[in-house]
Amino acid sequence: MKLRFSASDEAFRVEIANWLRDNLCGEFESIRFRGGPGDEHSFVEERKAWERKLGEAGWTCIGWPHDWGGRAASIEQQVVFNEEYARAGGPGRIGHIGETLMGPTLIAYGSEAQKAKYLPSIRSGDAIWCQGYSEPSAGSDLANVKTKAVFDEQAQVWQITGQKVWTSLAHESQYCFVVARTDPQAKGHKGLGFFMLDMHQPGVTIRPIEQLTGTSEFNEVFFDSAVCSVEDIVGKPGEGWQVAMALLGFERGVSTLGQQMLFQNEFNDIVQLAKSNGADRDPMLRQRIAEAHIGLRIMRYNTLRVLSGSDEGELQAEGMIYKLYWSSWHRNLGKLAMDVMGSDSEILDAEPYELNRLQSMFLFTRADTIYGGTNQIQRNLIAERALGMPREPRGNN
Amino acid sequence: MEFKFTDEQIMIRDTAEAFVSEVSTSAAVRSAMLEPAGYDKDLWRKISADMFWQALPIPEALGGLGLGYVELAATLEQTGRFLLCSPLMATAAFAVPAIRLAASEEQQALYLERILEGQVATLAHAGIQTHGSQINVQANITDQGVGLNGISRHVLNGQSADFFIVAAEETFASGEQGISLWFVDRDTQGLTIKSLPTMDQTRRLAELQCDNLVLSPEQRVGAVAQCQAQLLNSILDLAAIAVSAEQVGGAQQSLDISVAYIKERVQFGRTIASYQAIKHKCADMMLKAESARSGLYYAACIADEFLAGACDAETLAEAASISKAYSSEAFFFNAGCGIQLHGGVGITSEYDIQLYFKRAKALESFLGNASEHRERLAKQLLDSEVSL
Numbered sequence: 112m113k114l115r116f117s118a119s120d121e122a123f124r125v126e127i128a129n130w131l132r133d134n135l136c137g138e139f140e141s142i143r144f145r146g147g148p149g150d151e152h153s154f155v156e157e158r159k160a161w162e163r164k165l166g167e168a169g170w171t172c173i174g175w176p177h178d179w180g181g182r183a184a185s186i187e188q189q190v191v192f193n194e195e196y197a198r199a200g201g202p203g204r205i206g207h208i209g210e211t212l213m214g215p216t217l218i219a220y221g222s223e224a225q226k227a228k229y230l231p232s233i234r235s236g237d238a239i240w241c242q243g244y245s246e247p248s249a250g251s252d253l254a255n256v257k258t259k260a261v262f263d264e265q266a267q268v269w270q271i272t273g274q275k276v277w278t279s280l281a282h283e284s285q286y287c288f289v290v291a292r293t294d295p296q297a298k299g300h301k302g303l304g305f306f307m308l309d310m311h312q313p314g315v316t317i318r319p320i321e322q323l324t325g326t327s328e329f330n331e332v333f334f335d336s337a338v339c340s341v342e343d344i345v346g347k348p349g350e351g352w353q354v355a356m357a358l359l360g361f362e363r364g365v366s367t368l369g370q371q372m373l374f375q376n377e378f379n380d381i382v383q384l385a386k387s388n389g390a391d392r393d394p395m396l397r398q399r400i401a402e403a404h405i406g407l408r409i410m411r412y413n414t415l416r417v418l419s420g421s422d423e424g425e426l427q428a429e430g431m432i433y434k435l436y437w438s439s440w441h442r443n444l445g446k447l448a449m450d451v452m453g454s455d456s457e458i459l460d461a462e463p464y465e466l467n468r469l470q471s472m473f474l475f476t477r478a479d480t481i482y483g484g485t486n487q488i489q490r491n492l493i494a495e496r497a498l499g500m501p502r503e504p505r506g507n508n
Numbered sequence: 509m510e511f512k513f514t515d516e517q518i519m520i521r522d523t524a525e526a527f528v529s530e531v532s533t534s535a536a537v538r539s540a541m542l543e544p545a546g547y548d549k550d551l552w553r554k555i556s557a558d559m560f561w562q563a564l565p566i567p568e569a570l571g572g573l574g575l576g577y578v579e580l581a582a583t584l585e586q587t588g589r590f591l592l593c594s595p596l597m598a599t600a601a602f603a604v605p606a607i608r609l610a611a612s613e614e615q616q617a618l619y620l621e622r623i624l625e626g627q628v629a630t631l632a633h634a635g636i637q638t639h640g641s642q643i644n645v646q647a648n649i650t651d652q653g654v655g656l657n658g659i660s661r662h663v664l665n666g667q668s669a670d671f672f673i674v675a676a677e678e679t680f681a682s683g684e685q686g687i688s689l690w691f692v693d694r695d696t697q698g699l700t701i702k703s704l705p706t707m708d709q710t711r712r713l714a715e716l717q718c719d720n721l722v723l724s725p726e727q728r729v730g731a732v733a734q735c736q737a738q739l740l741n742s743i744l745d746l747a748a749i750a751v752s753a754e755q756v757g758g759a760q761q762s763l764d765i766s767v768a769y770i771k772e773r774v775q776f777g778r779t780i781a782s783y784q785a786i787k788h789k790c791a792d793m794m795l796k797a798e799s800a801r802s803g804l805y806y807a808a809c810i811a812d813e814f815l816a817g818a819c820d821a822e823t824l825a826e827a828a829s830i831s832k833a834y835s836s837e838a839f840f841f842n843a844g845c846g847i848q849l850h851g852g853v854g855i856t857s858e859y860d861i862q863l864y865f866k867r868a869k870a871l872e873s874f875l876g877n878a879s880e881h882r883e884r885l886a887k888q889l890l891d892s893e894v895s896l
C-alpha cells in the first residue's frame with residue numbers, strides 16, 4: 112500500500128503546474144477560481160478562449176488515446192493534472208461534458224465516422240456540448256423519458272420532439288446528446304435511442320432557469336421536430352439506455368480529485384476567515400472546522416482507494432458511497448461557511464443580488480444532494496447493490 | 509500511488525480473518541470474558557507462538573517479522589471485527605512502538621526479545637494531552653536511585669502484563685521536560701495491580717498503584733536527554749491508529765451482522781430489509797465503515813513513513829487524530845444503529861450486537877475521543893501560523 116505518487120508522476124505535476132503558472136495569467140487572470148459549479152454562467156467567452164488555449168497546448172482530453180489527440184495519460188497523471196489545475200485556480204472547464212462524457216462514450220461505442228466528425232473539435236476546445244437526459248417527469252427515474260424520436264422516411268432523418276430540463280450551458284453549446292424514445296410502444300429502459308443533436312437549428316428553444324442564487328446556469332430545452340441525421344445516433348435505435356448508462360460510468364473517477372481541490376480552496380477560505388474574524392475562538396466552530404478537515408481528507412483517501420482499483424476484484428463498495436459522501440460533506444461546509452461569517456453572512460456584496468463566493472457556495476450546495484442522483488436514490492443504490500437488500504417496488508406506470 | 513493492499517498484505521489479512529473467525533466465535537468471546545485475565549491464555553500462546561503477530565512490527569534484525577503498520581492494521585481490523593479477547597494490541601501496538609521509539613539499542617534487544625517469546629507488555633498511560641498532562645505517577649530521581657509513586661489508570665491488559673512501560677513526571681519538574689518512561693516488571697515490590705470492572709467485558713483495564721517503587725537508572729526507557737514528552741505523544745498516536753483498526757473492524761461487523769439479521773426478520777409479510785427506512789440506515793452505516801477504513805489505511809501508511817523517518821511527528825499526529833476521530837464515531841454509530849436494526853433482540857445479552865456496542869463505547873473514549881482529537885486538529889489548523 113503506497114500513499115505517494117511516483118517520481119515521474121511528480122515530474123508531470125511540476126510540468127502542468129509550471130504551464131498553468133505561465134499561462135493562467137494576463138487576459139485569463141480574471142477567470143481564476145471562476146466558472147465552477149454554481150458559477151458556470153460566468154465569464155463564458157473568456158472560458159471558451161481558455162479552453163482553446165488548453166487545446167493548443169495539448170492539455171485537453173489528456174486521458175484520451177493518442178489516435179484522437181490525447182496523451183493516453185495514466186489514472187495517476189490525470190489525478191495529478193486535475194489536482195494542479197484546481198490548485199492553480201483553473202476556471203470551470205466549459206468543455207468538460209464533451210471531454211469527460213461524450214468523448215469517452217464515442218471512443219467506446221461510436222462509429223469511426225462519428226469519432227472523426229466529433230472528437231477533433233472536442234479535443235481542440237472548439238465544440239461545447241451539453242447533456243439532454245433529465246425531463247420534468249424523468250429526474251431520478253431517467254427511464255421515464257417522454258421525448259420522442261420519430262424517423263422521417265421521406266427525409267431519412269430523425270425528428271426529436273419533447274422537453275429537457277436542468278441542461279447546463281445549453282445556450283453556449285453547439286451540440287447536445289439526447290436520450291429519446293424511438294419506440295412509442297416501449298416503456299422504461301427499452302425502446303430508447305441516444306442522439307447527438309446540433310443545437311443551432313430552428314427546432315430548438317432554450318429558456319434559462321433562474322436559481323435561488325439569482326443566476327442561471329441551468330436551462331429548459333424544448334425540441335420541436337428538431338432534426339438529427341441517421342449518422343448521429345450512437346448504437347442502434349433501442350440501445351439508448353445502454354449507451355446512456357455507459358456514459359454516466361465515465362462521469363465518476365479522476366475528476367473527483369480536482370473537485371476536492373476546489374473544496375480545499377473553499378475550506379482554506381473558511382479557515383482564513385475564522386482566523387481573521389475571531390470565529391476560531393468559538394469551541395463549537397473549532398470542532399466543526401476540524402470535522403470538515405477530517406471529512407475532506409477522508410474523501411481523498413476514499414477516492415484514492417477507488418482509483419487504485421479494488422483488492423482482488425471485489426465489488427467496489429467504496430466507489431458507491433462517493434456521491435452521498437461528498438454531497439453531504441459539501442452541504443455541511445456551506446452551512447459552516449455561513450456560521451463562521453456570523454451575522455455578516457446576511458450582507459451581500461452589492462445590489463441587486465451580488466453574492467460573495469461563500470454565500471453562493473452555501474446556497475448552491477443545496478443542489479449537490481439532489482443532482483446526479485439524490486441522496487435518497489444513492490442510499491437505495493448502496494443498500495441494493497452493495498448490501499444486497501431488496502429492490503424498491505415499482506409503480507404500475 | 510497504489511492505495512490498496514499488496515498481495516502479501518491481502519494474504520496477511522486473509523490469514524488473520526480465517527484464524528480469528530474460527531477461534532473468536534461468539535461462544536469463545538463469552539467464555540474469555542469470564543477469565544481472570546480477560547482472555548484465554550492458551551489462545552494467546554497460539555497467537556504469540558504460532559501466528560507470531562506480536563512480531564509483525566518488530567524489525568527482522570531484532571528477530572521480528574519486519575513488517576509495517578499497514579500489516580498490523582490489517583490484522584487488528586480482523587481482531588476487532590471478531591471481538592478477539594487478547595493482549596495483542598497492548599503488546600504489539602502499545603508496548604512495541606514505545607520500545608522502538610524511545611528505548612536504547614540494548615533495551616530494545618532485551619525487551620523486544622521478551623515480547624517475541626510471548627510475554628505480555630503494555631503502556632501505563634492512556635489519554636491524549638489536550639487537557640495538559642494526565643500523568644499521575646511521580647518519579648523521584650536522586651543520586652541513590654529512582655522512586656516511583658502514584659497511580660496510573662486505564663492500563664490495557666494491566667492484569668496480565670509481564671512488564672509495563674510507565675509514564676511518569678519527575679517530582680518538582682513542570683511541563684513537558686519532566687516526563688520520563690520506565691520499564692517496570694509486574695513483580696516489582698510496591699506495585700499493586702488492581703483490576704477495574706469495565707462496561708465492555710471483552711477487554712480488561714487495570715489500575716497500577718506505585719508505592720515507593722525502587723528502580724535502577726537502567727530501567728529508564730531511552731536516554732536522559734531525550735524529550736520523552738514528544739516521543740510519548742507519537743507513541744500514543746501509533747497506539748491510537750491501532751485502536752482505529754479495531755474500530756474499523758467493529759464498524760464493519762456491526763453492519764454485517766445487522767444486515768444478515770434484517771434479511772431474515774419478516775414483519776407485515778416482508779423482510780424488514782425491504783423497508784426503505786431500514787435500507788437507508790444501512791447505507792449510512794456502510795458509508796461510515798468504508799470511510800473509516802480509508803482514514804485508517806491512510807494513517808497506517810503515515811505511521812510506516814514516520815517509523816522510517818520519512819515524515820515528522822506533526823504529520824503523524826494529524827493522521828492519527830483524523831483516523832481516531834472518524835473511526836470512533838463510525839463504530840459507535842454503526843453499533844448503535846445495529847441495535848436499532850435488531851429491534852427487541854438487540855438489547856438482549858444473547859445477541860452479539862450489544863457486545864459491539866459496548867466495545868464501540870469503550871474504544872471511543874480510549875486514547876482520546878472524537879472531540880478531543882478534533883480540538884487537536886483545530887489547534888494545528890487555527891492556532892499555528894503555518895497552515896497544513
